[in-house]
Amino acid sequence: MTYLEAHLTNRALTFFIENQNSLQNYLEINSIINEVSGLNNFFDTQEEATELLTEIRINQSIVSEPDRREYGDFQTNKTLAFQVAKYVLNKDANIEFLLEPTCGKGNFLIACLSQFKNLKKVVGVEIYKPYVWKTKFEILTYYLANPTFAKPEIYIIHGNAFEFDYSALAKSTRNLKTLVIGNPPWVTNSELGSIDSKNLPVKSNFKKHNGLDAMTGKGNFDIGEFISYTMLKCFEKHDGIFSFLIKNSVVKNIIHDQKINQFRLGHIEKLNIDSKKEFNVSVNACLFLSKLNSEPELICKEYDFYTHEMLTTFGWYKDKFVYSVQDYDESSIVDGKSTFVWRSGVKHDCSKVMELDQVNGHFINALGVEVNLENNLVYGLLKSSDLKGDKTNSFRKLTIITQNKIGQETSYIKTQFPKTYKYLDSHREFFNTRKSSIYKDKPSFSIFGIGKYSFSNYKIAISGLYKSTHFTLVSPKDSKPIMLDDTCYFIGFDDLKMAEIAHYLVNSELVQKFLKSIIFSDSKRSINKDTLMRIDFQKAFESVDFEKAKRKLKELKIEDWEAFAEMVKEDVTEQMTLF
Ligand SMILES: C[S@@+](CC[C@H](N)C(=O)[O-])C[C@H]1O[C@@H](n2cnc3c(N)ncnc32)[C@H](O)[C@@H]1O
Known part of the structure; x- marks a missing residue:
């Protein structure tokens, strides 16, 4: 060109x-x-x-280019490969044996050959023949251009990382200071399943999940994760460094499983990269780096790859798996069991019919049709995106609530609210085509996530979709409670004063610090019932005194404060019966 x-x-x-x-x-x-x-x-x-x-x-x-989806083919650009090799070099310049288990076009190999000067042996394995050639030509060109450079023994092998005998290689290189480097495929076994690919390890249940977990998705794993584990099993006892570009989720799993695996990994680091810039993909990924043959560590220091700014230390601490050891240390007092039962909101899977807008006093459904209904079963509805403020008693959408509790007969609607019944009945086909099996053999127009708790006047709510840990106090509108949809979590109160105190506590510095310490910022749906049920209201309450709370809640009265104290002393099971 x-x-x-x-x-x-x-x-x-x-x-x-x-x-x-x-x-x-x-x-x-x-x-x-x-x-x-x-x-x-x-x-x-x-x-x-x-x-x-x-x-x-x-x-x-x-x-x-041929479709290389099944090979998780995201080649590391030369600049990044060079930067990664340089970072490793600063940790240990005396590497003698270099292994890249899925070497692709060889950018890491060249980056290492040009920087590590004590290399004795280099092995690269790659499944795609054109890349094997490309790597060989690159290496040849490199030494043609630099004829005086010392040349290690180099093997570029056309092979399958799942079949290659790495343990034999590990035995023969046992006494060499080792660097296992690379960027294993970015693809999961379920993605491979969906394109009918055979690029999978034989023993796919390498994490030893039981049958149920394997079925419910915990058995889903990244191919890069499998290759990482293979490398760690074979080379953990070698002196040297393990350095892989992998998805953040894989690093989280490796550290989480360290408790059981106890790989000989020390000085563990995660350096976040910008995958959009480097690979033009939207996946959270990083450089995972660790010293081999060390006392097994269960925590990992997280940095920004480009600025080296320290972001957090995550992993096992006080027998809990936390995102920030420091924040958890300062807030673990509120890690317990919530007095109040956190619930998710209403689920109907039929938004076209069940969700309404109110325009000039008229109800318009999501099909854009004006509908004539009694007001009784129509409630204001808040979704995750509506929970941005500190307090609210307004809503954009409305929803029809057909039941007071799960499984309740809905025939009463016909007699008590004939217009609503007529509307629902004339849209039966929308309900009948709901895919989820939870609606099977249930009364017509059934909904889920409904119970006495849904009708509490005051709710402390949070979005399960976003990362914000801020809670919103939701108050009734025109004496009617506002509902939340199934992307939100909440606890309900009938008394405003109690709700205000609970709201104050969950947004307090201590509880916020605790939540941030256990929520992994880039994992999906990390704000969930399990997380929220860990907020110990009694401990959160005991950590503030009345005077402090009053500075925020101007109208707070001592009797309300004491009533709340009584309430959080009760047993969780008693509270559960309240709802
Ligand atoms: C994410 S790319 C990275 C390539 C190279 N390590 C780099 O950093 O540029 C993953 C590489 O793994 C190769 N690969 C995929 N499945 C493999 C397998 N089963 N055995 C060996 N290599 C494989 C792909 O062809 C691709 O070159």
Whole structure:
């Protein structure tokens, strides 16, 4: 390919292909080029960089790549591979044996060959033949260009990481200081199942889940996780370093399972990378790095890869798996069992019919049709996105509540609320096509997440969809309680004063610190019933005194404070019966 009448060597072309996203900002690509070559101001203008980007895209569209989804194929760009190798080098420069179990196009191998000067043996394994060749050519080119550099014994093997005999390799390299480096495939066994791929380990239940867990999804694992475990099993007793680019979820699992596995990992680090920038994918991923052959550790220090800013230390602490050891240490006093039972909101799986807007006093359903209903069964409804403020008694949507408790007969609607019945009956097909088996053999128009608790006037609510740990106090509108949908969690009170105190406590510094210490910021649906049930209201209450609370709750009276004290002293099971 030529650019501005100059011929681009293959090496330069590959470099630009891998950094093509950065060509959109000529200052960014200039800084990358400066880092790898020392050249300053490579492009003088954005136009120059854009012209090259256009040439590359035209060139690339001629060669179509095969579908490599099943191989979790996200090649590490040279810059990142170089930075990772450099980071490892600073930890230990005396690496003698280098292994990359899924080496792809060989960027990590080249990055290491160029920086580690004591290498004696190098092994790369890759399943995709064209990449094996690419790696071999890269290495050849590297030594042709640098003929005086010391050359280790190098093996680039066309093989399957699930079948390769790593334990034999581990035995033969036992006395060499080892670096296991790489970026194993980013794909899960269930994704592979859905595309009917055979790129799976034979023993897929390597985490020894029982039949039920394996069935319910705990058996789902990342292929990168499997390869990480294989490496750790084989090389944990080698002196050296383990360094993989993997998904954050895999690191969390490795640290969580350290309690049982006790791999000989020490000085464990997680360095968050920007996967959008590096791989153009939206997956939370990081560099996982650890010293091998160390006393097994159960905690991991988390940093930003680019700035090295320390973010947290997570892992096992005081026999709990926490996101922030420091915050947990300062707030673990409220880690207990909630006096109040946290509930999730109403579930109906029939929003087209059951959810309404109110326009000029008229109900409009989600099909856009005006409907004529009695007011009685219509309640205001809040969803996760509505729970942003501190307090609310207003709503955007309304919903029809057909039952007071789960399984209640709904035939009463016909006699007591004929207009509502007529509406529901005429939309029966929407209810009948609900997929979830929970509605099977249940009364017509059944809903879930409903009970006496749903009708409490005051609710302390939180979204289960977002990361915010702030709780909203929901009060009735026109004397009618407001409902929450099934993406929210709440506790209910009939007395405003009690609700205000509970609201004050869950938003207190101590409880907020506790929640943040146990919630992993990038895991999905981390605010859930299990998490909330750990808030010990009695301990939270005891940690503040009346005067302090009164500074926030101006109208607070001592008798209310004492009534709350009595309430949180009660046994959880008694409270449960209240609802
Ligand atoms: C995420 S890419 C990373 C490649 C390379 N390590 C890098 O950092 O650029 C994963 C690589 O694993 C390879 N791969 C996938 N399944 C494999 C298997 N069963 N055995 C060996 N390599 C495999 C893919 O072809 C791909 O090159």
